[in-house]
Structures are given as structure tokens and as C-alpha cells.
Amino acid sequence: MKRVLVSDSMANEGIDIFRNTPGIEVDVITKHTPEELKELVSGYDGLVVRSSSKITKEIIESAEKLTVIGRAGAGVDNIDVPAASKKGIVVMNTPGGNTVTTGEHAIAMMLSLARKIPQATASMKAGKWEKSRFMGNEYCNKTLGIIGIGRIGTVVADRARGLKMNVLAYDPFISPEAAEKMGITLASLDEIYGSADFISVHTPKNKETTGMINAAAFAKMKKGVFIINCARGGIISEKDLYDALVSGKVAGAALDVFEEEPTKNLDLIALENVICTPHLGASTDEAQTTVAIAIAEQMVDYLLKGEIRYAVNFPSISADLMNAMAPYLALAEKLGKFHAQIISSGIEEVNIEYSGEILKFDVTPLTIALLKGLLTPILNENVNYINAPVIAQERGINVKESKSSAVGDYRSMITLTLKTAKAVTTTAGALFGLRAPRIVRINDFAVDVVPEGHLLMLYNHDKPGVIGNIGTVIGTANINIARMHWSRVQEKQKAMVVFSTDTPLDEEILKKMKETTNVISVHQLDM
Numbered sequence: 409m410k411r412v413l414v415s416d417s418m419a420n421e422g423i424d425i426f427r428n429t430p431g432i433e434v435d436v437i438t439k440h441t442p443e444e445l446k447e448l449v450s451g452y453d454g455l456v457v458r459s460s461s462k463i464t465k466e467i468i469e470s471a472e473k474l475t476v477i478g479r480a481g482a483g484v485d486n487i488d489v490p491a492a493s494k495k496g497i498v499v500m501n502t503p504g505g506n507t508v509t510t511g512e513h514a515i516a517m518m519l520s521l522a523r524k525i526p527q528a529t530a531s532m533k534a535g536k537w538e539k540s541r542f543m544g545n546e547y548c549n550k551t552l553g554i555i556g557i558g559r560i561g562t563v564v565a566d567r568a569r570g571l572k573m574n575v576l577a578y579d580p581f582i583s584p585e586a587a588e589k590m591g592i593t594l595a596s597l598d599e600i601y602g603s604a605d606f607i608s609v610h611t612p613k614n615k616e617t618t619g620m621i622n623a624a625a626f627a628k629m630k631k632g633v634f635i636i637n638c639a640r641g642g643i644i645s646e647k648d649l650y651d652a653l654v655s656g657k658v659a660g661a662a663l664d665v666f667e668e669e670p671t672k673n674l675d676l677i678a679l680e681n682v683i684c685t686p687h688l689g690a691s692t693d694e695a696q697t698t699v700a701i702a703i704a705e706q707m708v709d710y711l712l713k714g715e716i717r718y719a720v721n722f723p724s725i726s727a728d729l730m731n732a733m734a735p736y737l738a739l740a741e742k743l744g745k746f747h748a749q750i751i752s753s754g755i756e757e758v759n760i761e762y763s764g765e766i767l768k769f770d771v772t773p774l775t776i777a778l779l780k781g782l783l784t785p786i787l788n789e790n791v792n793y794i795n796a797p798v799i800a801q802e803r804g805i806n807v808k809e810s811k812s813s814a815v816g817d818y819r820s821m822i823t824l825t826l827k828t829a830k831a832v833t834t835t836a837g838a839l840f841g842l843r844a845p846r847i848v849r850i851n852d853f854a855v856d857v858v859p860e861g862h863l864l865m866l867y868n869h870d871k872p873g874v875i876g877n878i879g880t881v882i883g884t885a886n887i888n889i890a891r892m893h894w895s896r897v898q899e900k901q902k903a904m905v906v907f908s909t910d911t912p913l914d915e916e917i918l919k920k921m922k923e924t925t926n927v928i929s930v931h932q933l934d935m
């Protein structure tokens with residue numbers, strides 16, 4: 409039974425999916441202190457959050473069973489994703505589920521801001537009729553600068569064009585060609601600051617964007633600019649925004665998000681030219697139903713079938729793709745696991761070359777699978793698809809991928825070259841038929857090894873009698889040989905034999921084998 413905790417409010421349609429799925433048990437507990445949440449989480453396999461629960465490193469580190477954190481929404485800045493990745497926990501969100509709703513909120517905020525609708529509403533509710541107090545500004549032919557032209561930014565741009573606004577966008581990760589296809593005019597930040605009448609922010613909150621709109625940025629803006637933030641508090645410095653609003657440089661600000669939530673910055677929101685909502689960007693029935701269903705389905709699929717969709721710390725693999733890639737993932741993992749056991753010092757560099765039909769897939773998950781296989785025999789800690797790249801990086805292992813269109817004897821091949829302080833070694837793997845993994849090369853030796861069970865890899869001088877002598881040592885120990893593959897590069901030089909045995913060999917027998925005439929070295933591998 410997999411247990412899921414929903415720690416922020418979530419639409420019933422999502423909770424029902426958990427409730428109605430055999431094998432899943434769900435609890436909804438939305439009122440908790442951070443300490444209580446830490447205690448609570450430790451008993452669950454899955455955790456669903458929105459923006460209220462802060463999932464810190466401390467919570468993650470103490471969450472013994474947790475394998476997946478689902479964000480019913482877009483931003484994951486309230487989750488310590490690096491800490492989750494290190495612990496092997498998948499973090500997934502529901503991109504797109506609240507895009508239109510949040511874009512509409514930004515437009516609603518912009519429209520309300522320049523026409524002072526919230527202030528006029530409050531005045532009328534207070535029994536007044538202050539027609540001349542609430543003079544506004546028109547949008548038609550004004551310039552809207554959008555910072556971050558992703559999903560939400562694109563919706564805002566589209567709706568703003570309907571209002572006959574000129575739209576400029578800044579996003580360093582969008583190519584001019586992609587922008588042109590979307591009908592977006594890209595501009596530099598300085599161009600936007602210099603020409604925009606309205607500026608709306610739609611980036612994620614991260615190291616680069618935190619505080620990106622600060623006093624220096626306000627100084628470059630047109631006097632009388634309107635600012636809209638429906639992305640994240642802290643992308644705009646609240647202190648610098650306050651000063652710019654008081655000085656009149658900024659004519660008004662519409663804020664849905666705050667540096668701290670619920671905000672304690674009452675001085676800022678008390679300003680006459682600030683309108684605000686309590687993080688309502690995604691709060692529509694439609695968006696909440698969509699994101700709740702999406703995250704529940706994604707988490708059920710992960711918890712029960714291992715299918716990963718929309719993970720922010722792993723490439724997405726649908727069930728169909730997973731099925732198609734499964735033999736290659738198994739091959740990559742086996743190759744890594746095999747190679748890790750034939751080296752004798754720390755890995756400095758991993759070079760992976762993919763060739764043949766395998767190139768029809770995104771090879772990123774294959775590299776992750778290979779790293780998982782490679783690190784598992786070396787480390788005692790649990791290595792999985794999520795933490796393998798993090799562990800490799802932490803250990804200073806340089807991972808390089810390359811692709812080759814050259815197809816040799818195999819339809820697909822993965823060639824792995826490891827550089828250690830002592831040597832550079834190469835192995836290669838291919839599929840036999842459609843599914844069966846094989847090791848097909850060990851350094852200079854062409855082989856055909858089934859990477860399963862207990863293997864013995866032995867180098868010897870290519871002289872008569874070696875096989876007989878080794879067979880006698882293994883047979884005397886009453887150990888059955890299941891398979892055997894012999895290979896040599898050139899007659900009478902070094903040769904190699906790989907045995908597969910039904911049971912592992914103990915140290916004493918291994919020692920006897922190493923002492924056998926003409927044997928150079930013996931490695932036992934556990935696959």
C-alpha cells in the first residue's frame with residue numbers, strides 16, 4: 409500500500425483519484441506547523457503540495473519513505489529540489505494546468521490597475537461617489553513589456569494584443585526564430601525598461617531572477633510605468649518597489665505574490681497605488697480541477713508503475729515510451745554495473761557513445777540509467793534514477809555523451825569508456841534480438857556475455873590447458889558453470905574468458921584460480 413499526504417488544499421477531483429485507486433491510501437492534512445509537517449511526512453510515500461507548504465531540506469532529509477513530491481501547479485520554488493534529487497525523490501509539477509487562468513489573472517490585474525477598479529469599488533462601498541478621483545489610463549497602443557515569455561507570458565502576450573497593445577518580451581532562453589513563430593517581438597531588458605508603459609513578470613523564481621527588478625531596474629524605467637507581478641514574490645524587490653511607488657517613478661503596482669506569504673509588508677499594500685490579491689493567480693475552479701487531476705494521475709502512475717511524467721528533476725517518460733525504451737534502459741544500467749566491477753580506482757571521466765537505432769530516443773534517461781548502474785556497486789547508499797546524476801556530480805565525475813551514426817555489427821550499441829587515475833577502459837553493450845542485453849566488448853576483446861547472475865572475468869596467457877585447469881578448480885569446489893565465453897585478440901597472446909556460475913565463488917577458490925598456471929587476473933562480478 410502506498411500512502412499519500414496532501415498537505416495543502418486540493419480540489420476533490422484529485423483527492424478522489426487517490427481514494428479510488430486500489431493500492432493507494434490518502435490523507436488530507438492542510439493545517440500544520442513546519443515541525444508538524446516534518447513529523448507527518450515521514451510516514452508517507454507521496455506528498456502533494458501547492459504553494460503554502462514549504463518543503464525544506466530538513467523535511468526532505470527526515471522523510472524516510474518519501475519517493476515523490478507532487479506540486480499541483482507550476483512553481484516549485486517552495487520545494488528544495490536539489491535536496492529531493494540527492495535523496496532520490498522525484499519532484500513533479502503540472503505545467504500548463506493553470507496557465508490560462510494565471511495569464512487571465514495578470515490581465516485582470518493590469519486592467520484593474522490602470523483603471524483603479526479596486527480603489528473605486530472600495531470607495532463606493534464606503535458610500536462615496538468620487539468620479540474625479542479615479543482618473544485612469546488607456547491600454548490601446550501602449551507598450552507591455554513581458555519578462556519571461558513561457559506558457560503564462562505567452563497567454564498574457566496574446567490577450568494583450570487583443571487589447572491592441574504593443575508587446576515586447578525579454579527571455580534569454582527563447583531563440584529569435586521561436587519567438588517569431590509565436591509572433592513575439594523579443595527585446596533586451598533595457599529596451600523594455602526604456603519603452604514599456606506596463607511591465608508584467610512571468611519568470612520562475614530562482615537565483616537569477618530573485619531581485620532582478622530592483623532600484624537599478626526602476627531607475628531605467630519610464631516615469632509612470634505600471635508593474636504587475638503574478639509570478640513570485642521577491643523577483644521584484646519589495647523595498648525598492650515601495651520607494652519607486654512613493655517617488656512616483658512607478659505609477660502603480662498589481663501584486664498577487666509576495667516575498668513572504670501571507671505578507672507582513674502592510675506598508676507596501678497600504679499604498680493607494682497598489683492593488684493586490686492573496687496569491688490567487690491559479691485560483692479558479694477550472695485550473696484547480698485540472699491541476700488536481702493531473703498531479704493525482706501522475707503520482708499514482710509513478711507510485712504504482714514507476715512512470716515519470718513532468719518531473720522537474722528527471723526527463724519525462726510516458727508509459728509507451730518507457731515500454732519502448734525499457735530494453736535500452738536495462739542495457740545501459742547493466743553496462744554501467746558491469747564496467748564498475750572491472751575497474752580498480754576512482755572514476756574521473758565517463759564517456760558514453762550511443763550509436764544506431766537507439767538514437768531515435770532522447771538518450772538522457774539512458775545516461776542516467778547507466779550512471780545508476782555504474783554507481784550502485786561502488787556506493788553503499790541507495791542509488792536511483794533521480795539521484796544518480798547528482799551523486800556523479802558531487803563525486804566530481806565528468807560525464808560526456810556523444811552520438812555516432814556509424815552502425816557496426818549491432819543495430820544499436822552503447823560504448824562506455826571510463827577514465828580512472830590508473831587506466832582508461834572501454835566496454836560496449838548491445839541488444840540480442842529485441843530485448844536481451846549483452847556485453848559485446850571488453851577493452852580490445854570482442855565478447856558475447858549475458859550480464860546476469862554471477863560472472864567471473866579472467867585474463868590468461870593464450871596457452872593450452874588453462875580452461876581445463878580452471879574448470880577443475882571450479883568443479884572441485886562443486887560450482888556449476890552455466891555459460892562460458894572465450895575471446896582473444898591475437899593467437900598466443902593475452903586471452904580472456906568470462907564464466908557465468910550458478911553460485912558465487914568464495915575467496916579461497918578465487919585465490920586458487922589466480923594461482924593457476926597462465927592465469928593473469930580474475931574478477932568476480934555480481935550482476
Ligand SMILES: NC(=O)C1=CN([C@@H]2O[C@H](COP(=O)(O)OP(=O)(O)OC[C@H]3O[C@@H](n4cnc5c(N)ncnc54)[C@H](O)[C@@H]3O)[C@@H](O)[C@H]2O)C=CC1
Pocket residue numbers: 481482483484503504506507510555556557558559560561578579580581582610611612613616617638639640664665687688689690691
Ligand atoms: N500567481 C500564481 O498563482 C501563479 C504563479 N506562477 C508562476 O509563474 C511562473 C511561470 O510559469 P509558466 O509560464 O508556467 O512557466 P514557464 O516555464 O512556461 O515559463 C517561464 C519562462 O521564464 C523564462 N525565464 C527563466 N529565467 C528567466 C530570466 N532570468 N529572465 C527572463 N526570462 C526567464 C523561461 O525561459 C520561460 O520561458 C512559475 O514559475 C510560477 O512561479 C505560475 C502559476 C500560478
Ligand SMILES: O=C(O)C(=O)COP(=O)(O)O
Pocket residue numbers: 458459460480481482483484506687688689690691
Ligand atoms: O502554480 C503556481 O506556481 C502557483 O503559484 C499557484 O499557487 P497555488 O497552487 O494557488 O498556491
